[in-house]
Amino acid sequence: MKQKLSVAPTLKNYDKKNLPKDILAGIIIMAVSIPISMGYAQISGLPAVYGLYGSVFPIILFALFSTSPQFIFGVDAAPAALVGAAVLGMGIEAGSKEAMTVVPVFTFFVALWLLAFYFMNAGKLVNYISAPVMGGFITGICTTIILMQAPKLMGSAAGTGELFELSEHIWEALHHINAAALVMGIVALAILVVSKRLVPKFPMAVVLMVTGALFTYFGPVKEWGVPTLSAVEPGMPRWYIPDFEAVFSVQKASEVIVLSLSVAVVIMAETLLAENNFAQKNGYRIDDNTELLAFSIGNMAAAFTGCCPINGSVSRTAMSEQYEGKTQLTGLVAGVSMIAVLLFCTGFIGYLPVPVLTAIVISALMGATEFHLAKRLWKVSRTEFFIFVGAFFGVLILGTINGVLIGIILSFAEMIIRSAKPATCFLGVQPGHSHFRDIRESTNIHEIDGVIIYRFSSGLFFANAKVLVRDIEDHLKHDTKAVIIDAGAIGSIDITGADSIESLYRSLKQKGVKLYITEHIAELNEQLRKLGLGYLIEQGCVRRTIHIALKDMGINRPYPLEGGVDNEERSASRKRADNRVQEFVWAFGAESEEQIEKQIKLQIEQLKKTKDIEEIMHGRWAHMDEFDQDEWLEHLEEHLKEIVNISGKDVHTLAADIEMHRREVHERIAREHPELAERFAQRRHLLDKHLKERRPEVYRIIVQLREDNKHK
Template identity: 55%
Template sequence: MKKEINIKTVSREIFVGIIIAAISIPIGMGYAQIAGLPTVYGLYGSVLPILIFSLISSSPQFIFGVDAAPAALIGGVLVSLGIEAGTKEAVEIIPVLTLYTAIWLLAFYIFKAGKLVNYISTPVMGGFITGIGTTIILMQIPKLMGSAAGSGELFELVEHIIIAVEHINWISFAMGLGSLAIILVSKRIAPKFPMSLVVMALGALSTAFLHVDEYGVALLSQVESGLPKFVFPDFSLIHFKDGFMLSLPIAVVILAESLLAETSFANKNNYKIKDNREILAFSLSNLSAAIVGCCPVNGSVSRTVMMEQYGAKTKIVSITASIVMAVVLVFATGFISYLPVPVLTAIVISALIGVLEIHLAKRLYKINKTEFFIFMGAFAAVLVLGTIYGVVIGVVLSFAAMIIKSAVPPRSFLGVIQGKEGFYDLHRNRDAKPISGTVIYRFSGSLFFANINTFQNDLDKAVDENTKVVIIDAGGIGSIDITAADRLEIINKNFHDKGIEFYITEHIGELNDEMRKLDLGHLVEEGVVRRTIKSALREAGIHYPYSIDGEKQNESQMKNLMIQEEILQEFEWAFGEDAEEQMEKHVEEIIANISIFTSELTPETEIDLKTKAWRHLDSYDQDRLLEHLERHLNEFAARLGQPVDAVEANIMEHRIRLEEKMKKENRVFYEVYVQKREKYEKLLQKKNPELHKYIMEHRKKQYDILKETNPEVADRIKKWIY
């Protein structure tokens, strides 16, 4: 929300502050009565608490004060304690409960309970706010007809309305309905015009000159003049445990209702609030309410909406409203008794109509029926069960919506297109064709208990008797839970038993760490995880250009495409911090199986292709593998039956060829890798100086030989001698 402070805007903010103060008079007095206090305390709660909140809050527009939900809850507490509303006992015990509420809110601030709002979706928030607005409107309707305000939830409120209809005062109803119609029409024709203030003034004039009170029209009751006196709550009036437990629901309602409403206004007007700072403001505002003897105070949706309608944008409104209310208490309490209740009620209802998010409900109904029903569920929960249950049900609905959406995430099967590189959704690309004998399945969503069945069922349906390879594009999978991990184990075994090779690819490296924690580390070690779809295909013996329906892709169309080896470091990606340890295991497997694949080592020997897992390594990982083989020179040479120096010479030749390939693939990445390689060597020197010395001696020997026979090659390996 952009704020430009100048004479014009300050004048507007002050003017709106006066309107808010005027509107707060009937609202505050009415809710004070619902709470069980004399009406004047509703005005007391509209001075210091509003000022304290405005000074601390990070919201430029939200208004605090005596409000419906906490007032109704306090009234209910009095009933449960057997205390009659309006009595001295009620006046003494309510500040104690307000103070306990402030303490609870302070605890919420300390423990950063504002994160609750992060789990509330837009449909839930919209339903929640609409439910509160509707509840307060239903509370106000009896006042239009000359009766007292309603209280409770939907069924109690309807009962109050029926009783009010039976005892309707038609003049009161006509004044209220007429005022409401005038304000609503004015909002359409001239939304910036302060018609509410005009209607209020006309109401006061009708009392002064037409004496509408003589016809049964209720007026606001007379209040004594003067600022509120500070009181110190008497904790002896209620047991500590009872006070804390009875005030907890009130604190939760204030936290949830105020923070949700603030967040809604902030989102709508494009500014940010600091959740935890708001909770501190809630706490200190209620502390100030306690010391003036008032009931707990809360964020006021109706007054904030009215401020918004008049284009006000800053805290000047709240500060002005607080000052004006103080002036009214000192000098103008006589004016209050001229204000007709139905006229003021119409003003409140007109403001609340603006808060109902009917437009959001219509939008959701058109675009997403599930979210529409979530909106209606939150709305009904607040209306029928009350604010606190509405909050709980709203959170449950938010999580339910998330689970429902996650249970059937976006997913597709992939193929290739003649003449193009990459893999494409078979359903959304007419030219895409599946690779023969291969299923490539993209799953976009965290894999967990709610969607693992979907995952498995999709694969089962896609696999047939011709399938040889199943590859998961897990680029959209951010995490897996234990249920999904156990099922992946079963899926892998089932495919293995059918002779189908199974791979998980494209995912973030952290997912490999998570798999190891969930006892799926053997899948990583066995090479089931591959960094890319291409590397998985190569691992399975499916090489580019790929076969489509038994025919090779048209190579003439592909000849201009640059198909390069992926520039990867798969071991580091797959094993993270354990990459060095796993590379050593890989080396041990190679040495243990040397007799199977070769009788001697030459520069042409494909060392990395001869192990069960990780049969294909990219250039960078091959270089790391050769460096690890150097650490086992004696054992490696003995298994080959070759001299150690000959084996070292061939390893060096391998590394020189790889270096040429790496430079060609990506010069920048190669230079970064050289730096990392030097770091590995220095780390080995630090951790195992004897082994490092042993390797360096053999390298130096090779260097001395090559310096005489092949100076060019000798110069290229000089950097490996530290």
Template identity: 50%
Template sequence: MNMKIFQTMKNYKLNYLPKDILAGIIIAAVSIPISMGYAEVSGLPPVYGLYGSVLPILFFAMFTTSPQFIFGVDAAPAAIIGAAAAGLGLQAQSPEAMAFIPMTAFFAGVWLMIFFLLKAGKMVDYISTPVMGGFISGIAVTIILMQIPKILGGSSGTGELPELIVSIIEAASHINPVSVVLGICSLAVIVVARKLAPKFPMVIVVMAAGVLLTIFCHIDQYGVKLLSAVEPGLPHFQCLQFRSVDLSQAAGRGLMVAVVIMAETLLSENNFAFRNGYKIRDNQEILACAVGNIASAVVGCCPVNGSISRTSMNDQYGGRTQMVSIVAGFTMVLLLLFGTGFIGYLPVPVLTAIVISALMKVVEFDLAERLFRVSRNEFYIFMAAFFGVLLLGTIYGVIIGIILSFIAVVLKATNPPRAFLGVIPGREGFYDCSKNRYAHEIEHVIIYRFSESLFFANVKTFQEDIENSIKEDTKVVIVDAGAMTSIDITAADRLEMMCDRFEKQGIHFYMTEHMASVNEQMRQLGIGHLIEKGNVRRTITAALHDSGYMEPYVLNGYTVHKNGHMLNIPAETENTLEEFTWAFGDETVDQIEKRVHQVLESIHSMPEWEEIAEQGIESSLKYWHGIGAIDEDEFLRRMEIHMDELPEKLADQDHRRIILGLLEKRRHHIREQIGREHPEVLERLQRRREKLEQRLEKQNPEGARRLRQWERELRWKKEENETI
């Protein structure tokens, strides 16, 4: 567990300092109206919003891994707690409310600490870009709508979209023209300056202009609201009221707030991290939020959260590290000690315009437009998350978006890309026949590519595609499962039934090209016998060879000739024992030995052994055919080790000597054939033989000892016959 503090300030460079200081001062200035307003929304006196902009922001900066995210009193937690307090009958700013609200912040911190210990930060991995974009845009638009009544001359709106519309209509019925003009002009100046001179701190200029208007033009006399005056002084540490508060209510509301804080902060932080090219540690961010909320509780404030508007402002003015938060925190300290008189001169419409200008950058309607053009399903997910936040609130917006994301994943998995493959004359590989006009299907063969993991929701599509493609003359069905990373029990049962049905129809069925882990799943799901029977091959070529189809393939009236002749060098094109390793994993050696025993048990006469010496063991292997020359050499050597397992009538010394001689004759023939046709492979054969002897010595030391003894006896007998 990495508990280093101030991680974003590691290797801090002095040239960062000017922009960090400027951004910090701007953040502190912007936090004044935001934090005071949301403190009031939560049911606390406005000054507590300033108190919540000191310790919480500093503690968050201490533990966060995000170099630019800003913490503080924010909309969603304040609105939830304000509604909860009102629902419990607690009057705003009453002693009961001022005891209950810090307790919810404390329990929110405790729940977040539990989420940190449970490593709940992984939840953000399950949230797609459309969900994240819709969620962030929904929050930004919600906060903008909350601010509009303040531009019109009223108080901040609360609740979701229906309540916000009512608030705007009510404010419009008592509109203050001077307030509207002041707010719109401030917003226009900031937006234009952002385009013409994005690095110029126009926000501070606008704020200073608002103060000057109040001092010299007395705009408050025209009904323009000013921020409430604040008594100077730092926040005091408070004892939490465990005895006078309903702990079950405080813990319950704290849990709800903790979930909202975790979801909103992680989504927002990841959004900024992605846009600016850095990484954060999600779980560490939960810890930072937990510590920040506990710090908020001890100064009597409401739950605190990551702020999109202030982070956007930080991003705009080039803040590089959490030095911005430290500067903002200490600027707020100086303000509380020496500058509270200044606060009373700040016009609310001007500060509201500053907040709205920051939020306008956060709304991702450009992403919505892009999604509408390239993926309607993801566009609908974006809009569902967006309207979910607007209509139902933060947490429901996230839930709706995540549910829709999973539905989209399932729908995509049930209709994956798939194709029937063929061969293009003169080229290697297999090609989608529907997209390559020169690709031809191999005669009597169906090669079907299924580009998705196989599970209950798509196995019917898989089965129907294959069964609908089968013709009367179909002899082989091969599945290219290269994109198949997993199968479930429903798919496993269906594969088993398909294999049985095709076997009765005289059709060879194969699964090929998939990862070895799928074979392990097949064994765990009880269909490992399909691997043993040879229905699972490593490559499409291996499956074709196994079913008797060799190059050049016959294609719907077109015969492929490769360089004018047929390639038939199994020593290089195939490696059956490597395929055994791919198919059987840790059971490879046992499965090879099993095949050796099967061959030994199937041969009962000397003519059969003489046939092996002439033709090889290909015909004696059950299911796994197409064995390469080098691999046949290993099979023969393993058979020699098991000579003591010959049938009784062949187990005497004379027969054993003859059989060993026949096997050595075959191995000598393999060496000569490889040396003649592919001399470059000869060295590989020798290395394989040396490694095999070492493996056999470890795997079966007693069998290896007996074999050496029999070989000595065979040499002695041969030398004796030559002497005579």
């Protein structure tokens, strides 16, 4: 269902405090758009001034319809390069009258394709692109544009193509360095980088542009051979209908329509990915499909003013973000101020040094890269890190359109990889209870005697079906009577999954083991019937709950537990007390000891302020179970001398207090949970052994106290 279209959605209920920031950001975007737009217009095959025309009505119309509060539209690298290559492939000379006829027709069909994508609701495709792919994609685009701009720092023209072609351009530029241009560019870039750290809100880009223009006007910049922007004739862009007849009469219609589709796909994918990246980073939401309509409207305006296709601009959006542009008023200001430039200030453009403007663009792009995400992924998930790298190099080496395809493939590959390693566990019950829990949560959770209960938390399909079968077969024992699959998290099953279930059923049947599938949604039963497993339902192997499956086997509450563990029914109060398994083990797993130590250190820091010994005895986690309390006290003993120094208490008095707390815990266990008393004592012996190894001097004090208590 399409969202109701509204005009200027990001300007509704406008907060006036954002007005200065939006205006400043808009003016800066206009200024940096001048060199970028002029350069990309030439790459597309048009005269440079058309880049400025593309920064007027397209950017204003996009700002009025976009749901993104910060993204900026404009003449950009990928569409310009694709159109420029297509024009050259047709044998049309760049900048010629024929190019000025064909390119607007290209743009018109790009707008039509984007409109078709809007009606097809194609914007939802971006939902299948993961954060690592998105981050790698954006970083690849930013790096590509930085490499394109690098030769301009040395006084040469911008590079084109992908990594290898760009490397050649940079290599050639290194052989023809204009020293003055390089110094100006490097100094400007250094000033921008430093000011971004020291005074991030100061409009240093504007200061540098004005300084550069004044230096050119009054100084010897042109005599040094430093390139400046081309002078532009004043005047507004002219509206007219593209000359379709001229294009179609020379049989270029099919080429234009087909090639315009690839450009539209790139605009959709690149801009939506970038928009969602900024939205995710800054905590707001956009409507992907409405954005496609905004893309189409912006490109239609470009077509009727003779421009090349328009795209979302990462560099200009990064600049807007740097200067805290908050709404699309930024885009409106940029478009209107570009009108002012075209009417009254075109003479100023000819004095802007290219290296300074290039430094501004590179600075903004450096801020938009997401190498920090790659660093984070390397620490937490190597798989996602390599997906980031794949998307990054896909864009950098193979170009935007191939990078998009690689990104989509990697996203789907990631989904399959994740689904191929589903979360699984075996379930048991805690003595005195009837609900089922992961047996790894606590040593006090036991499997039901003769029954395997297995939870599989994913859709069951070709990539993970073997995991289910292997886990169950590896867990079978000689006395296993039944296998119960908790399918509560299985929402779907494919034919491979169905075949695996059938194979498992027949294998278990030969061993005299019954199979049950339980806890799932009713829709899964319909899928089982369609996949030819309806007979499992008819034979009673598919039951609504685990409890019903157990009852079907003749196993009633209280369930018999493995190893003959007592499982008598408890009163409500006993159940509540017994239900508190070790929270630190449950919450932190293998890091539980490390976390207890961390919590105690935090308590010791608090003790320095409060001097409250009682608070440190019980810890920051209220209502810990007895096992956690006992371990907490053992760790506390290791810090005995440190606590003595802070509190001023006598070491023997403090040790006696800890022992008293421990004795209370032991007595409570013996009184309320006698079945755990022996295991608790064994664990106490292990903790004492650890204390003896780590703090022998404290251990001797504790042992002496216990001896003294025995003789009282």
